[in-house]
Amino acid sequence: MHTPCRRACDWLVWAMHNSTAASAPLILVGAGHAHLLALRQWLDQGYTPPPGSILVNPDPAAWYSGMLPGLIAGRYHLDDCALPLDPLCTRLGLRLLQGQMTAFNADQKTLQLDSGLDLRGDIVSFNAGSQPAPIPTDDSLPLIPVKPFPAFIEQWQHWRSDTAARHISVIGGGAAAFEIALALAASLPESRLQLLCAGTLLPGHSPMVVKRARQWLQNQHIRLHEHCRVTRLQDGQLWHDDQCLGSADATILATGASAHPWQGKSGLSTDERGFIRIDPQLRSLSHPDVFASGDCASLPGSQKSGVYAVRQGPILAHNLKALLQGEPLHGYQPQPQALALLATGDGGALLSYGQWGAGGKVFGFWKDHLDQGFMQRQRLCNRNKT
């Protein structure tokens, strides 16, 4: 069987034996939502990127975060939530390099991969997402970030394989932390769960939604601690400064989006949180041959959510192609607000839109319909479930 890695193997060996960085006309870093949509759009348009173009991603598949809580709650299979990248890349003539970019030099447009490979791109586009804000730890108790998803899923599968009663603390107060806590409650009924938020639960959502969310947590016996910022893990305990918040068998890090460390060291213009500052054409403010989209980018009015990354996809598709062909670029205008559907672990969801809030199975059905529709549109062929 040809894996993406094996297919790229000859080229990789060649590149690693050359002292200079291997060059590519276009390098896409991260198979995030915007890149997936852009690639799919190119395929539909019959456009193929210049020969030698590359997609770098740590996994052979792109994971869809919107369905992760449904996976944990036992409502989806693994392959429902992941899109294999090889078929898409093959059809577009893109070289898929499975690996993690560890450093980027914006002035030279050179990338380093964890494999030791150096690359140089004429145009580089980042859609590498974000990571949960880290917490200092002495490693005395397991701290599992919800992203990257494969490692989190592996840990969850390990927990599910036995019936041990565990005390699990989920750290975070946003939509992802809320959904993950409820999904774990559905999946690991023998475990005790608590949710620790630095401020109030679900900041930015209406009081109506927050009230319903608190009720949901209570109904599922998840202890909610608001205004309880965990500042470190030490000696097997969770701490807020000098105040001990108790112990746990494991902690899950589902805190808000923080920037990958390489971004701040790249020479690219970044905002105060380390995200790549871009213009409405999705180009770096400091290096116009570098694009950034989705969570890793910083654009006034745009939010760190899949919804915004998805909307940037078609603009990115056009602009990368336009730059390669010397044509005018388009501008992206972020929508003022987005609908959120928060999975409640039972097949239902809470709807949140501005000041509006509601909950029930019908919203879960709607969420499933939207999520599955997205995946269906991105897939190139039907697969058998494993």
Ligand SMILES: Cc1cc2nc3c(=O)[nH]c(=O)nc-3n(C[C@H](O)[C@H](O)[C@H](O)COP(=O)(O)OP(=O)(O)OC[C@H]3O[C@@H](n4cnc5c(N)ncnc54)[C@H](O)[C@@H]3O)c2cc1C
């Ligand atoms: C549990 C959970 C549920 C969520 N549910 C929703 C939801 O329902 N709706 C919503 O709008 N948002 C949701 N979000 C937020 C959403 O996941 C992010 O906002 C969204 O994924 C950002 O998309 P992106 O395109 O920027 O990148 P991502 O989709 O995060 O993809 C980034 C890709 O880049 C790769 N990558 C990362 N670093 C590197 C590197 N150094 N080198 C190469 N590749 C790299 C990653 O492996 C990944 O494939 C959820 C988040 C979580 C954690």
